[in-house]
Amino acid sequence: MNTADADDILVDDLPAPRHSRRLAVVTETYLPEVNGVAMSMARVVDGLNRRNHDVQLIRPRQSAKLTVPSSGKPAVDEVLTKGLPVPLYPNLRMGVPSKRALVKLWSLKRPDVVHIATEGPLGWSALQAAQHLALPVTSDYRTNFHAYGKHYRLGLLSKPIMGYLRKFHNRCDATMVPTESLRTLLSERGFERLSVVGRxxxxxxxxxxRRSEAMRQGWGAEPGDLVMGYVGRLAPEKNLGVLLAAYEAVKVAQPRVKLVFVGDGPMRAELVARAPEAVFVGQRSGDDLAAHYAGLDLFLFPSLTETFGNVTTEAMASGCAVVAFDSAAAGELIRSGVNGWLAGPGREADFVAAVRVAASDAAARLAVADAARMTARRLDWADITARFESVLEGAIVRGACADSANAKAFRRDSVPFNVTS
Incomplete structure (x- = not known):
């Protein structure tokens, strides 16, 4: 083999260079705000940046009380807009109408695609601006706003909210949803161009x-005591009354059982009154949050309003046995009795019964927790980012094909002028 042949082989073995894109990502919540949208979008933005894309992050300016650790600052171009407190979520901010500013911004630095993570005023402005400039646009369906109505006396608004969401997402080139069950549900309700991209x-x-016996002792748990817990917002839409019912049922057989709430919200005072012996540790983040998960033996998640529920996978990865309703991430990932326990959606008695079964059998609980950990380890963010990237690329390619077809039609239909002297 001569040198030229060897060089040819080396060149052929090199992977094709990744095509870098200019991506505009619009979201009305981001780290260090504590919620699933903020966390997952930060992961995706970081992944896109690592995949050599030029990411422009557009979000509302956050409260001065929130600080981002230096290691947590995104290596992207950030554009901060005005923000207002979110109704029902005073610690979060939402953007204000900003179409004119976004049109100007994207006219000067045109992105290849605009991705909208939230459907609030800033998201709607981004959609209008993108369509004004004929930019491809994708979106996420992340929050079941329409399902919150019964918890906040907004039942009459459920249909108008769903109508708005359908109008919003159907004006996008693609909408990403986190589970196949949600894709089916939204498709039945008239949503179009849906792609499943998990978490x-x-x-x-x-x-x-990360399990710490010292932390468990701080909760009042002795070695061998069962510790059950919940992580998330303490709010009506999380269905926490069912969790308390399950806790009371377990206490009958195991008086030393401990209940730990990680999170905060408008229901905290009510929960303290109803379960004064429970442990309330407030919001936690980072490694501290991970240690709190690992300290639990049984994770209870009774919410029925999630589109995914990141806390489910975080608990599974932490080696917790999970009891949840057959919904969202739990419904997609858990096989009841194998790597968790499920109750039929809305079947509260079945949820309580599943908790009693899990609480009563330590050996089964440990086996389920090990299986849950194995399931969670397969949910790699790099794979999720690659899927997310492929949906963006599809929108870009379809937009380019549409532009080409429109240009050809324009040339075909144009009638040349006859120039005479």
């Missing part, structure tokens, strides 16, 4: 090795 979990951070 990952950091199985290195959320790890059973």
């Amino acid at each position: 990952g979990v950091d199985a290195q951070r959320f790890d059973p090795a």
Whole structure:
């Protein structure tokens, strides 16, 4: 083999260079705000940046009380807009109408695609601006706003909210949803161009090795005591009355059982009154949050309003046995009795019964927790980002094909002028 032949082989073995895109990502919540949208969008933005894309992040300016650790600052071009407190979520901000500013911004630096993570005023402005400039646009369906109505006396608004969401997403080139069951549900309600893009979990951070007996003792748990817990917003839409019912049922057989709430929200005072012996630790984040998960033996998640529920996968990765309703991430990932326990959606008695079964059998609980950890370790964020990237690329390609077809039609239909002297 001569040198030229060897060089040819080396060149052929090199992977094709990744095509870098200019991406505009619009979201009305982002780290260090504590919620699933903020966390998962930060993961996706970081992944896109690592995949050599030029990411422009557009979001409302956050409260001065929120600080981002230096290691948590995104290596992207950030554009901060005005923001207002979100109704029902005073610690969060939402954007204000900003179409004119976005048209100007994207006229000067045109992105290849605009991705909209939230459907609030800033998201609607981004959609209008993108369509004004004939830019491809994709979106996420992340929050079941229409399902919150019965919890906040907004029942009459459920249909108008669903109509708005359908109008919003059907004006996009693609809408990403986190589960196949949600894709089916939205498709039946008239949503179009839906693609399933799940959620990952950091199985290195959320790890059973972070379990701390000292932390458990601080909760009042002695070795061998059962500790059940919940992580998330303490709010009506999380269906926490069912959790309390399950806790009371377990206490009958195991008086030393401990209940830990990680999170905060408008229901905290009510929950303290109803379960004064429970432990309320407030909001936690990072490795501290991971240690709290790992300290639990049984994770209870009774919510029926999630589009995914990142806490489910975080608990599974942390080696917790999970009891949940057959909905969202739990419905997609858990096989009841194998790597968790499920109750039929809305079957509260079945949820309580499943908790009693899980609480009464330590050996089964440990086997389920090990299986849950194995399931979660397969949910790699790199794979999720690649799927997300492919949906963006599809929208870009379809937009380019449409532009080409329109240009050809224009040339075909144009009638040349006859120039005479």
